[in-house]
Amino acid sequence: MILYISPIPTAFIQRDIEMLRPTFKIIHLNFTANPYLLPVYFIFQFIQLLILLPLTSKYLCFFAGYHTVIPVFFGKIFKKEVIIECGGTDAMNLPKIDYGNYRKKWLKKATIYSFKNCSLILPVSYSLVKSTYTYDKDSPKNQGLLHLIPDLQTKIQVIYNGFDVEFWTDDQRKKFPFSFVTVATGISKKNRALVKGIDLVLEMAKAFPSYTFTIIGDSEFKTTLPNVTLLPPLNQKAIREVYRQSQFYLQLSYSEGFPNALAESMLCGCIPIGSNVGEISKIIGDTGFILAHKDLALLHNLISTLKEKDLESLRKASTQRVKNKFNYNLRKKKLIAVLT
Missing domain, CATH: 3.40.50.2000 (Glycogen Phosphorylase B;)
Structure with a gap:
């Protein structure tokens, strides 16, 4: 059984779960984006993971952050594979707009710990691995995992997002101009x-x-x-x-x-x-x-x-x-x- 762990439910996370469920048994556990609820959720997640441990073969997480600290810890202690899908905010540092996991001391520590100690990182784009940011001259140019965590040794494999071309279709109607x-x-x-x-x-x-x-x-x-x-x-x-x-x-x-x-x-x-x-x-x-x-x-x-x-x-x-x-x-x- 794979435990799929995410900070909040989103459409793209649900799409991945639907993609994998015909092949694997998956249980989806959500964490929280509310900082005031973190202590409660850490305890709750620890209990959940402990109960499910005998059935768990590996952990699959979307984004790195507070919600991946305990799964990564369990993975190391109990020899379970932990795979983190890197999605964006966990590989960017843009303090001008208060964006990215690396702008907050403890969130930064949680993110770096998770990436350094997981089994595999699956970014959705190469820009999240290492990139030069040029869109706004007032923001740090060096972005991506290898710039933000220079001593990162974890294996990285980029897998692009994919889309259902049978559902998302152009029906050839006349568009509203402009x-x-x-x-x-x-x-x-x-x-x-x-x-x-x-x-x-x-x-x-x-x-x-x-x-x-x-x-x-x-x-x-x-x-x-x-x-x-x-x-x-x-x-x-x-x-x-x-x-x-x-x-x-x-x-x-x-x-x-x-x-x-x-x-x-x-x-x-x-x-x-x-x-x-x-x-x-x-x-x-x-x-x-x-x-x-x-x-x-x-x-x-x-x-x-x-x-x-x-x-x-x-x-x-x-x-x-x-x-x-x-x-x-x-x-x-x-x-x-x-x-x-």
Whole structure:
């Protein structure tokens, strides 16, 4: 039996569990993102892992942090394999926007301990292994596990995210002209909004009042801009419907590992516009547009010139790129091979 341990439930974690359940027996245990509840959850998790220990063959964790300390400790003591999927915040240090596990003393210690003492690290992108950050000149350039933990010796294997090309499809309907969508949860918190680039989305909404912008994911977030539609978290079918109506997807994040929504929207025929962080430029390739630096003038110029582009060709190319490079079955095959 594999114990799958995560800090909070998310759609991409659920997708991995569904991917693996036909092959393995999996029990999913969630931790907490609430710092005030940490002592209680440490005790609760210790009891859970102790009870399940005789049945456990290995631990699979998404992200490193407080929730991986006890599984890694158990792995070392009881000779169980512990695999950590590195997703983003656990391989980044961006103090300007208060992002990344390395900005807090004890979270940093928990993250480093977990990565140093686990059996295998599975980042979702090469940028999380070692990268040079150039999007914002005021942030540290050296990012990724090998920069942040220079003496890290644990084996690393990158496995990209994969997407269901049978579900996320472009139904070829006519798109609403110059309609832009982005998905971002938790953006009612200021630093989360900055991480997801919502400040830039709102600036573009002000600059282009005839264009429409949709933000999905946080019912608490507010704006008075008339051309911005705010939607709460939606199920996958509802999100797919928004993608199929929208012409462009905005991924203007300050930091990302491998953004799932970007690839899913591309499969639905959205033309991608993304920031030059993480794996975004490799996902988009030549099928969309990259904002090289966090610069409003650059972004304004990019949006202004969209009318001059062959948008229909980009629509088709973006869908095909994700089908070819980031297929669900490829990730499934690689994960199963690692866990077998």
